[in-house]
Amino acid sequence: MSSRRNFIKNIGTSVAGAGVYKVLESLEYNNSVTLKSKIKVSSNDKIRIALIGSGIIGHFDTDTALKVPGVELVAVCDLYDGRLIRAKEKWGITIFTTRDYREILVRKDVDAVLICTPDHWHQKIAIDAMNAGKHVYCEKPMVQKIAEGKALIDTEKKTGKVFQVGSQRASSVAILEAKKVFESGVIGELCYVESFCDRSDARGAWQYSIPLDASPDNIDFNSFLGQAPKVPFSTERFFRWRNFKDYGTGAAGDLIVHLLTGIHVVTSSIGPNKIYATAGLKLWKDGRDAYDIVNAIMTYSKTQNLPNFQVINRVNLADGSGDGALGIKFVGTEGVINMGWNDFTVQTLKRNNAPGYGGYDSFESFSAKQQEDFKKWYKDKYGDSKAGFTKNEATKFNSPKGYDDRYDHFVVFFNAIRDGKQVVEDATFGFRAAAPSIACNLSAEREAPVSWDPVKMVLI
Numbered sequence: 001m002s003s004r005r006n007f008i009k010n011i012g013t014s015v016a017g018a019g020v021y022k023v024l025e026s027l028e029y030n031n032s033v034t035l036k037s038k039i040k041v042s043s044n045d046k047i048r049i050a051l052i053g054s055g056i057i058g059h060f061d062t063d064t065a066l067k068v069p070g071v072e073l074v075a076v077c078d079l080y081d082g083r084l085i086r087a088k089e090k091w092g093i094t095i096f097t098t099r100d101y102r103e104i105l106v107r108k109d110v111d112a113v114l115i116c117t118p119d120h121w122h123q124k125i126a127i128d129a130m131n132a133g134k135h136v137y138c139e140k141p142m143v144q145k146i147a148e149g150k151a152l153i154d155t156e157k158k159t160g161k162v163f164q165v166g167s168q169r170a171s172s173v174a175i176l177e178a179k180k181v182f183e184s185g186v187i188g189e190l191c192y193v194e195s196f197c198d199r200s201d202a203r204g205a206w207q208y209s210i211p212l213d214a215s216p217d218n219i220d221f222n223s224f225l226g227q228a229p230k231v232p233f234s235t236e237r238f239f240r241w242r243n244f245k246d247y248g249t250g251a252a253g254d255l256i257v258h259l260l261t262g263i264h265v266v267t268s269s270i271g272p273n274k275i276y277a278t279a280g281l282k283l284w285k286d287g288r289d290a291y292d293i294v295n296a297i298m299t300y301s302k303t304q305n306l307p308n309f310q311v312i313n314r315v316n317l318a319d320g321s322g323d324g325a326l327g328i329k330f331v332g333t334e335g336v337i338n339m340g341w342n343d344f345t346v347q348t349l350k351r352n353n354a355p356g357y358g359g360y361d362s363f364e365s366f367s368a369k370q371q372e373d374f375k376k377w378y379k380d381k382y383g384d385s386k387a388g389f390t391k392n393e394a395t396k397f398n399s400p401k402g403y404d405d406r407y408d409h410f411v412v413f414f415n416a417i418r419d420g421k422q423v424v425e426d427a428t429f430g431f432r433a434a435a436p437s438i439a440c441n442l443s444a445e446r447e448a449p450v451s452w453d454p455v456k457m458v459l460i
Contacts (some may be wrong), residue, residue, distance in 0.1 A: 047414055050075035050104045052125055053117035054083040056208065057139055061114050061166065062091070064406045065137075068414055074109050077101045080238070081218040082211050099220050101125055105132040112137065112162075112417060118247040119144040120228055123152050130159040135417050137410070140167040140261070141253040142430035146438055146459060149431040153457075156427040162416045164409075164423045165430030167261040171412050172405035174342045177397055178330075179266045181337055181346055188334030190267065192310040195259040195328040198319035205284050205292065205317045206242040210235050236287070243288030245441075250290035252277070252440040255315040260433040262328050262339065263311060265424065271432040271454030272298035272311065279444035283318035292317040296440045313440070335392075342399035349389045354382040431457055 047070055051062050054076050065071050075096040076087040084097040096107070104110055105128060112135035115125050123143045129136050142165045143149050156163045169175050181187075199205065214235045221233045228246040231237065241247040242254060263269065277296035284292045293316045302308040330337040335348035357363035357378065366374060399405075409425075416423045432454060439450040439459070451460035 045070050045418075046072050047417055048072050048074045048109050048111050050077070050107070050110045050113045051087075052077045052101045052104065052113050052115050053121075053139075054078040054087055055116060057166075058114065058116035059090075060406065061116055061137070061139070061410075064404065065114065065410045065414075066091075067407060068410050071410075071414060075104045075107060077104050079220040079224050080211075080214070082213065099223065102128070105129055105134060110134060112413075114166075115139060116166075118224070118241040119249050119253060120247045121226055123148040124226070126152055126163065127155045130155050130161040130163065133159070133161070135162040135413075137164050137166055137413050138430075140165050140430070141249050141257045141434035141437060142427065143434055144247075144249055144253070144438075146435045146442075149427075149435060149457060153427040153431060162413065162423060163427050163430075164413045164416070165425045165427075165433075166409070167258055167425060167430075167433065168406045168409035169258055169262045170265050170425040170429070171409040172262075172342055173399050173403065173408065174339065174344055174397060174405075175262050175265050178337050178339060178344045179268075181344075182266050182330060183268075186335060186346065186348055187330060187332030187337060189307055189332055190309045191331050191333060192312065193263055193267075193328065193330055194312050195263065196314040196316075197255040197259060197326045198314070198316045198321070199324045200317075200319040200322050201324065206240055208239050210239045214239070240288075243284075243286075243290050245289050248290060249434075249438055250279075250294070250441055251292060251315040251317055252279075252294045252296070252437045253434065256294065256296065256313050256437040256440060257433050258326075259313055259315075259328060260311075260437060261425070264429070264433060266328075266330065266337075267306060269300055269303075269306065271300070272436050272452060273301045273454060274299045274449050274451055275436055275439045275443050276449040277440035277443040279440070291441070291444065294440050294444065296443070298436060342403055342405060343397060345394050345396045347394040348392045350392065351389045352385055354385050356388060428457075 049065060049071060051058050051073065055078075062073060066073060073091050073095060075098070076084065076091070077098050077100070078084055078087070079099055084099075087097055088095055098104065104113065113129045115122055115129070115136060115138040117125060119141060122138055122141075126136050126138050143152060216233050219233075219238055221238060224238055225231070237244055237247070242250075248254070264271070275296060275298050277294055279291035279294040281288070281291060282293050294314070296313040298311040298313065300306070300309050300311065326341055328339040334351065335346065338345045338347070357374065363371065363374065412423055415421070435457065436452060439452060443450045453460055
């Protein structure tokens with residue numbers, strides 16, 4: 001618990017007011033691997049899951065889900081036979097495998113599905129799954145097209161099934177603790193938010209490996225295409241689908257949605273009302289048509305709890321620094337919260353609102369007599385106080401070593417299945433993060449701002 005106490009102590013001495021200290025003192029931080037793994041599992045209390053889409057994220061999600069007590073994998077669906085073979089090798093020979101996800105939805109031994117397919121299949125499979133009585137964990141972005149959102153939200157409400165989007169930042173301890181700091185008012189009134197995600201490696205540019213045996217004989221390419229335009233068989237389109245607008249949502253849908261998820265949780269915002277973005281292909285000119293860099297400005301209207309503010313987003317797959325980084329910076333009138341993935345720093349300042357003179361100031365242009373008169377007037381009115389501000393020492397929050405926000409996100413999902421409670425990142429939340437992200441692509445294509453109603457969740 002020493003890390004927690006030191007964090008509280010440092011912040012507590014760097015801000016004004018005992019009220020703020022009491023808020024920060026309530027931070028629920030400990031040194032365990034996770035904060036939410038409090039599930040009591042009986043011997044017959046099993047949640048049986050099926051994986052639909054056994055690619056990169058499919059393996060990440062399934063491996064993490066299986067670490068949660070009381071979870072069992074019973075079925076896997078993929079359109080490439082090699083992945084079905086791998087599923088049995090990795091998770092057991094008794095795993096049911098199929099190319100057709102509908103065969104999974106009719107199975108009575110499946111309680112929940114993990115949808116880890118290309119974006120253009122998310123909505124269709126999620127709706128089918130909930131209508132079949134299955135709970136759904138759907139990877140981000142929730143939908144590929146903005147027009148798909150309402151039907152998915154309506155299905156979630158109609159069926160009463162648990163639906164959670166897989167942007168794990170919604171359950172990150174760093175995000176949730178930063179939310180408490182933000183709500184304490186320690187950084188003053190929110191002015192704007194800067195957020196970015198830069199990547200410079202091939203993995204970040206979606207140049208995923210293609211198996212040497214890939215062919216029409218072991219890949220159901222027509223099913224992969226779904227409602228997308230019909231094109232000849234292409235291993236690049238199948239295994240590197242994020243490169244193409246027909247199946248993915250580009251850097252905006254892949255990465256800005258993560259940034260907005262964190263921003264919306266911390267600020268309790270429901271989304272922007274206007275989005276303006278520019279984008280381009282700077283490096284990856286390999287036949288893809290999805291942008292590798294997107295810059296966007298989003299405006300958020302004043303609400304009962306928040307002032308109007310701006311969010312500046314940048315995602316870049318052509319970063320030449322070689323470092324790669326992600327960050328969200330909440331800039332207030334009295335301080336900032338500067339976030340990485342699972343850590344953040346708080347920097348505050350104490351303002352002295354007395355007007356200054358000297359230095360870069362019109363005072364030096366006064367006559368000598370006026371300068372003397374001004375100095376006397378200033379001292380009579382403000383005493384010996386100095387204008388400007390004092391920066392308080394920055395304090396940092398680090399998640400426990402080995403912490404995995406993806407694990408906590410699955411604990412939230414499975415707890416909701418067991419106790420019936422609503423998750424934070426449900427279909428409405430997921431759509432309010434996905435739609436503005438996808439709107440960045442629309443704005444860049446139109447070379448014009450896109451207006452969005454975050455309450456009604458419709459384009460204007």
